[in-house]
Amino acid sequence: MQAVLERLPIEVIRDFTQAIPVDVRALAKKLGIRVSDEDLGPDISGKIERDRENGFSISVNARHSETRRRFTLAHEIAHYVLHRNKIGDGIIDDGLYRSSRGDAIERQANNYAASILMPAPLVGEKWRGGMKTAGDLAREFNVSTAVAGIRIRELRLS
Ligand SMILES: [Zn+2]
Known part of the structure; x- marks a missing residue:
């Protein structure tokens, strides 16, 4: 089932960043993104990938602390908003939020994540x-x- 967005992602994000702490899970849901907490092992923070229904799914590492998972989720949401055409068959972020997409992309995602959460x-x-x-x-x-x-x-x- 593909979520039908009535509004632009940036408008949804604006709505969700008016009060703190920002409910980043509710934000993802509102954007039509599925979120799951999984054991991704010791070296991965999270990932975003296209799912079978051609929507997007984010996984965050269940091994990490709540604040860490909130940052990872915001980082993956940033990829969705800023880099959707570069997601391809998925972006996997390691423990330092590095991926095969390169440092500039990852820096953008980190900055955007920080602006969502703070x-x-x-x-x-x-x-x-x-x-x-x-x-x-x-x-x-x-x-x-x-x-x-x-x-x-x-x-x-x-
Ligand atoms: Zn990333």
């Missing part, structure tokens, strides 16, 4: 409200401290 306006709001450590922001946005730290630098908050 929307700039909401991060700015929290920051101005006094929440100025990666640890505090990480808890608030339900991401890893590493992702929160990267986002703080990206947004030039410190």
Whole structure:
């Protein structure tokens, strides 16, 4: 069954990034993407592939922590939004979010994933409200401290 999208992915993402923590699983579902948690072994974070019904499926590594899986899911959603014509027979991301599609593509996906999980306006709001450590922001946005730290630098908050 192919999901019929009434709205553009970017509009759906906008709707889902107005409140935190961003419900990234509900976002995937709304985009018509199936998500499964699977044991992908020690070296894979996640993957996105076309399924039999010509929709898309994302697998995230069930071995990883909740914050890690949230980032992986956002990263794969980024591939869906930005790189759909490059997915081909699937993109498999290793532990460092590298794939055969190359570093530029993966950097884009990481940046987009961070913007889904930590929307700039909401991060700015929290920051101005006094929440100025990666640890505090990480808890608030339900991401890893590493992702929160990267986002703080990206947004030039410190
Ligand atoms: Zn990737």
